[in-house]
Amino acid sequence: MWTVLEGSVAIAEAVRRCRPRVISAYPITPQTHIVEHLARLAADGELDAEVVNVESEHSAASVVLGAVATGVRAYTATSSQGLLLMAEVLYNIAGLRLPVVLTCANRAVSSPINIWNDHQDAMAVRDSGWIQLFAEDNQEAVDLHIQAYRIAELTRLPVMVNVDGFVLTHAYEPVDLPDQEEVDAFLPPFEPKVRLDPDHPLTLGMLAEPHVYMEARYALNEAVLGSKEVILQVQREFQERFGRSSGGLISVDAPEDAEIVFVAMGSVLGTIREAAESLRHRGIRAGVLKVTCFRPFPGEAIASALRGTPRFIVLEKALSMGSGGILANEMRAAFYERDRRAEIISVIAGLGGRDVTVAQIEEVAQAVLQGERGPVFLGLDQRLLAREGTS
Amino acid sequence: MPGEKLRLRVLTPGHRACQGCGQALGVRLALERVEVPFIVANATGCLEVFSTAYPYSSWAVPWIHSLFENTAAVASGISAALRALGRGEVRVIALGGDGGTADIGLQALSGMFERGDDVLYICYDNEAYMNTGVQRSGLTPPYARTTTSPAGRVRLGNVRPKKDMLSIAVAHGVGYAATASIGYPKDLERKVQKAMGRRGPRYLHIHAPCPLGWGFEPEKTVEIAQLAVQTGLFPLVEIEDGVVTGVRKLPKRLPVEEYLKHQSRFAHLFTSEEGRKAIAEIQAIADANVARYGL
Numbered sequence: 045m046w047t048v049l050e051g052s053v054a055i056a057e058a059v060r061r062c063r064p065r066v067i068s069a070y071p072i073t074p075q076t077h078i079v080e081h082l083a084r085l086a087a088d089g090e091l092d093a094e095v096v097n098v099e100s101e102h103s104a105a106s107v108v109l110g111a112v113a114t115g116v117r118a119y120t121a122t123s124s125q126g127l128l129l130m131a132e133v134l135y136n137i138a139g140l141r142l143p144v145v146l147t148c149a150n151r152a153v154s155s156p157i158n159i160w161n162d163h164q165d166a167m168a169v170r171d172s173g174w175i176q177l178f179a180e181d182n183q184e185a186v187d188l189h190i191q192a193y194r195i196a197e198l199t200r201l202p203v204m205v206n207v208d209g210f211v212l213t214h215a216y217e218p219v220d221l222p223d224q225e226e227v228d229a230f231l232p233p234f235e236p237k238v239r240l241d242p243d244h245p246l247t248l249g250m251l252a253e254p255h256v257y258m259e260a261r262y263a264l265n266e267a268v269l270g271s272k273e274v275i276l277q278v279q280r281e282f283q284e285r286f287g288r289s290s291g292g293l294i295s296v297d298a299p300e301d302a303e304i305v306f307v308a309m310g311s312v313l314g315t316i317r318e319a320a321e322s323l324r325h326r327g328i329r330a331g332v333l334k335v336t337c338f339r340p341f342p343g344e345a346i347a348s349a350l351r352g353t354p355r356f357i358v359l360e361k362a363l364s365m366g367s368g369g370i371l372a373n374e375m376r377a378a379f380y381e382r383d384r385r386a387e388i389i390s391v392i393a394g395l396g397g398r399d400v401t402v403a404q405i406e407e408v409a410q411a412v413l414q415g416e417r418g419p420v421f422l423g424l425d426q427r428l429l430a431r432e433g434t435s
Numbered sequence: 436m437p438g439e440k441l442r443l444r445v446l447t448p449g450h451r452a453c454q455g456c457g458q459a460l461g462v463r464l465a466l467e468r469v470e471v472p473f474i475v476a477n478a479t480g481c482l483e484v485f486s487t488a489y490p491y492s493s494w495a496v497p498w499i500h501s502l503f504e505n506t507a508a509v510a511s512g513i514s515a516a517l518r519a520l521g522r523g524e525v526r527v528i529a530l531g532g533d534g535g536t537a538d539i540g541l542q543a544l545s546g547m548f549e550r551g552d553d554v555l556y557i558c559y560d561n562e563a564y565m566n567t568g569v570q571r572s573g574l575t576p577p578y579a580r581t582t583t584s585p586a587g588r589v590r591l592g593n594v595r596p597k598k599d600m601l602s603i604a605v606a607h608g609v610g611y612a613a614t615a616s617i618g619y620p621k622d623l624e625r626k627v628q629k630a631m632g633r634r635g636p637r638y639l640h641i642h643a644p645c646p647l648g649w650g651f652e653p654e655k656t657v658e659i660a661q662l663a664v665q666t667g668l669f670p671l672v673e674i675e676d677g678v679v680t681g682v683r684k685l686p687k688r689l690p691v692e693e694y695l696k697h698q699s700r701f702a703h704l705f706t707s708e709e710g711r712k713a714i715a716e717i718q719a720i721a722d723a724n725v726a727r728y729g730l
Contacts, residue, residue, distance in 0.1 A: 065516065065519035065520075066516055066519055068512065068515075094515040094518055094519050096512070096552075098546050099543070100543075102504070102542075102543070103507075103508035103511075106501060106505035106508035106509045106511075106512060109501055109505075109509055109512060110501075110508070110509035110510060110511065110512025110513040110514075110516065111516040112512075112516075113513070114512070114516035116516040116519050116520060118512070132502060133501070133505060136501050140501070240498075240499055240513060241497055242472030242474065242497055242525055245495060245496050246498075247487055247492035247498045248499040249483075249487075249499050249501055250487040250492060250500070251488045251489060252489050256490075
């Protein structure tokens with residue numbers, strides 16, 4: 045059913061249709077509208093879920109950990125500092141192989157404190173063993189949540205659906221919300237093999253000494269790598285049932301002979317698509333490579349896409365301090381491992397909610413075609429930097 | 436024993452606890468008499484380490500260990516899931532040490548209490564971070580020597596009193612809160628039975644001496660635990676709905692030296708004038724406990 049909804053409400057309605065039985069979260073902007081809507085549904089008896097209002101994100105993650113370990117589907121959402129506070133629990137959830145689904149309404153991290161959008165929060169927990177998906181728009185945010193539960197429960201891995209804070213969570217867009225029956229047919233009831241049950245006692249979360257720990261971590265890595273196949277399978281199943289393509293690992297929108305291709309994640313892709321189209325109108329063969337799944341990293345898919353393209357501009361809303369663009373560096377590694385040569389130019393953009401415009405993206409493309417190799421920090425205020433210094 | 440009910444197996448033998456471990460005994464005393472099905476959430480600490488080294492587990496009941504400070508929240512999640520599943524007959528028991536409960540885990544525990552979640556939280560108190568090598572916690576008693584509150588030329592060990600966890604629990608409106616000691620097994624078992632007879636958040640604080648950390652011979656664990664009670668330093672109290680409903684009276688109370696002198700963590704108090712003053716202060720704490728609870 046097509047309806048115009050705020051992104052957060054659309055996500056909450058998608059989550060509702062996945063029938064979580066335990067929901068736990070702690071208030072943080074810009075995630076709050078999602079769990080507020082779910083709490084309202086539960087209060088009206090329209091959602092049969094236990095809503096556990098906790099005293100911190102650390103406990104929110106711990107409550108859903110305990111709930112999923114006991115055999116019920118659960119949901120949590122957070123942003124920014126909340127995700128950082130959860131970090132310890134996120135690693136634990138992945139290690140315990142519990143299929144938790146979490147929405148991260150992506151937001152900058154402190155200091156300085158800033159409530160607006162970028163991807164530094166999600167990137168900080170990229171090594172935790174969670175599958176990380178990024179939504180481009182609110183329709184995809186809806187679809188990815190429904191897919192997330194299916195992927196999580198098939199792989200016994202937790203899934204984090206990343207949705208740009210404010211840009212998507214607070215934006216009103218028309219979305220096609222699937223009917224409950226359709227979602228039920230796509231997402232069968234959660235029947236975990238491993239759960240806390242007095243009829244079949246088991247010990248979860250044991251001490252692993254040096255002679256076994258490494259195997260446990262190896263196994264987790266193998267599971268995350270292996271989830272690529274499941275993510276693609278779920279993408280296909282979703283398309284068959286709902287008639288639209290969303291999810292998967294990457295998607296490419298570029299001419300065969302593209303001379304310059306933008307790589308990005310999340311809502312900034314909308315702006316990039318417009319810039320690429322404008323560049324094509326001006327005779328520059330520009331394209332877009334969208335990364336939907338950041339973990340597991342689709343290195344093979346990215347490196348084997350657009351084999352004729354000589355240069356990629358990786359525009360990302362995060363960086364590793366003292367290293368650089370994270371997506372750009374992972375892409376370089378993926379190319380190097382496969383003996384593929386291309387210019388990979390790192391562009392850091394939109395930190396802390398800084399606007400990214402079509403004109404800026406076009407300018408970067410022109411500069412790259414004229415020899416700019418980066419890294420580029422898009423739209424830096426040089427006067428502010430000169431006044432305050434960087435030391 | 437004739438007439439004794441068959442004990443449920445909970446923590447089976449073969450684990451790696453030290454000789455004379457008060458905590459291992461405390462867990463058995465607390466849980467083996469629980470006849471309803473239950474799930475255990477266990478904080479990081481000695482208990483988790485000595486009972487679950489892969490591939491061996493001593494636990495014959497469903498058991499989960501997640502992290503150090505989140506045990507109360509994990510227990511809340513289990514409780515919420517059981518409610519969702521309609522499995523009200525299955526109960527949740529959380530276990531944490533003094534550090535995991537009174538220090539790093541206090542925030543999550545406060546949340547669990549305040550929300551009224553249906554969990555019995557048991558703190559086994561051995562008065563320091565034993566798992567990491569006897570560091571001071573918020574429940575280390577005054578003038579005890581630990582590795583991070585050593586007794587030196589100008590300091591006599593830990594300077595602060597024990598955090599009053601029982602009052603903290605009661606201040607949250609917890610329906611049943613009690614202290615118990617492994618030195619008084621029948622009393623401990625009775626309190627667990629009573630706690631399990633109620634729903635909602637409940638708190639049981641068990642004094643569990645540690646031979647290694649406190650410095651006494653392993654065969655003396657039970658005796659040391661009894662001396663803590665008999666000197667008035669660890670009062671056995673029961674509080675139901677905010678009202679004190681039970682205390683263990685001390686008609687033949689012993690002076691605190693009788694407790695302190697057996698433990699190397701207090702040995703430095705017996706060698707100086709300052710130490711003797713410290714013992715007098717410890718005696719005043721015991722006296723205050725007696726006055727407060729009418730022991």
